[in-house]
Amino acid sequence: MKQIDLFVHNIGSLITMRGSLKPKVGKEMSEIEMIAGGAIAVHQGRIAAIGPEEEVRAQIKGIPVLHELNAKGRLVTPGLIDPHTHLVHGGSREHELEWKRQGVPYLEILAKGGGIHYTVEQTRLASEEALYQKAKNSLDWMLKHGTTTIEAKSGYGLDTQTELKQLRVAKQLDQTHPVDIVSTFLGAHAVPKEYVMNRKGYVDLVIREMLPEVKRLGLANYCDVFCEEGVFSVEESRQILQQAMELGFGIKIHADEVEPLGGAELAGELGCISAEHLLASTENGLRKMRESGTIAVCLPATSFSLGLKRHAQARMMIDLGVPVALATDYNPGSSPTESLQIVMTLASVNLSMSPEEVLTAMTINAAHAIGRADSIGSLEIGKWADFVLYQATNLAYLPYHFGINHVDTVVKKGKIVVENGQIWEKYH
Structure with a gap:
């Protein structure tokens, strides 16, 4: 891996949804992985490393980083x-x-x-x-x-x-x-x-x-x-x-x-x-x-x-x-x-x-x-880097505070396509 295209750090709560090869049922639907102080490294549109920030930094040590994104303590979920x-x-x-x-x-x-x-x-x-x-x-x-x-x-x-x-x-x-x-x-x-x-x-x-x-x-x-x-x-x-x-x-x-x-x-x-x-x-x-x-x-x-x-x-x-x-x-x-x-x-x-x-x-x-769980739906190594940064620090806040848009940034296949709540005009 010659470079990391995008490194997202200082994530307050990182919800990955990883760990299930089949649709979640029953109590499994309430069991989600949440990492405090997380980070995500992206290479060629896919997740190359994910986890606590110290661990991710150690994994990509010595690899050039093209672009960094400071999550500023925000909540991050899969797209x-x-x-x-x-x-x-x-x-x-x-x-x-x-x-x-x-x-x-x-x-x-x-x-x-x-x-x-x-x-x-x-x-x-x-x-x-x-x-x-x-x-x-x-x-x-x-x-x-x-x-x-x-x-x-x-x-x-x-x-x-x-x-x-x-x-x-x-x-x-x-x-x-x-x-x-x-x-x-x-x-x-x-x-x-x-x-x-x-x-x-x-x-x-x-x-x-x-x-x-x-x-x-x-x-x-x-x-x-x-x-x-x-x-x-x-x-x-x-x-x-x-x-x-x-x-x-x-x-x-x-x-x-x-x-x-x-x-x-x-x-x-x-x-x-x-x-x-x-x-x-x-x-x-x-x-x-x-x-x-x-x-x-x-x-x-x-x-x-x-x-x-x-x-x-x-x-x-x-x-x-x-x-x-x-x-x-x-x-x-x-x-x-x-x-x-x-x-x-x-x-x-x-x-x-x-x-x-x-x-x-x-x-x-x-x-x-929709038959796409092999590539999207959770944040794990090898899947597309589709994720959302919210102007919120915890998951419960999203359904609680309704009628507004909580999204700050959207990353699609490793590219920032929404920034500060607005679509990046050059997404094409």
Whole structure:
């Protein structure tokens, strides 16, 4: 090793999340390594040494250091990972806020032509350049709030051309923006208006045309489906996900958001890498997920935004041994926020999760939920140097003091991309 590219020292509390090859479950989610007076040495974008500062200095003694960063006693964690977003879309839906205020259920908003259908219209009309710029702005906000990797779903096209357009934009952003993007095909997000009297025809379109084309073009790692009453049945979801598996996609599922339809059970049956929402899942469904190792991705900002009194049963999941991750569900309707820091507070208050469980759910477990835990999600030698310095000295302060951005500095693959809370303009 000819040089250390970045040496971060004088870290007050360094949380590594290292020491787990599998998603953390049960009490493990509260067990985190915290090093007082830590340091990190980076070489070619990856962590070369990490631990107490005296030990790291001894390990790199005699090796030239290109750049030093004084953490000034701040808290440092792995970069936050958002394993469920709908990044690329056209338009916005602030006009639905009044419906929400009046207590109109989401599925009724959908039936009125709002919800997904409205965004589909806007996304079909938008150019790729317009979608790129809008999504880039959201990625910038995510990065400034400490998010270094996300999953991005399609699902606002509901026709082959627009679904591919969304996925192309996500791929371009993955290549040009510091935030890494794992793409998921969600053509089965809703039945489009033109197929409302021909559901089977749309399922066939997804299976026979969309999935093979997405695979041929290499535009997505995963396939997802919205398994919910009034959207896609358990059997329709099974057909789509089985075909996706045959084509080599990893599989995910929007499950039991409104009704206990059996999405969690299907996730367990098929071995989905993750099942998401889960507000109405049964204990039997959660046990099936535990048996298959399926990760529960909880979305507390969504239930908050929709004004729901019911939330995902994170405590039951953790007690049952289901691995739990957290995400924003960033989308223009039911969760218009890019901030995982807001989700920290909502998970603490509404899901009764401890600060340690929350961070586990946003780092190593979230990395497992998108198949990237071998390279991100924890700070250990050989992994990408993705980490965040906060204007805070302890973990509990992050969910406690809500509504502001605590991030001071973000390092992505060993490069400082946010400094003093602002994106470094030369990150390209």
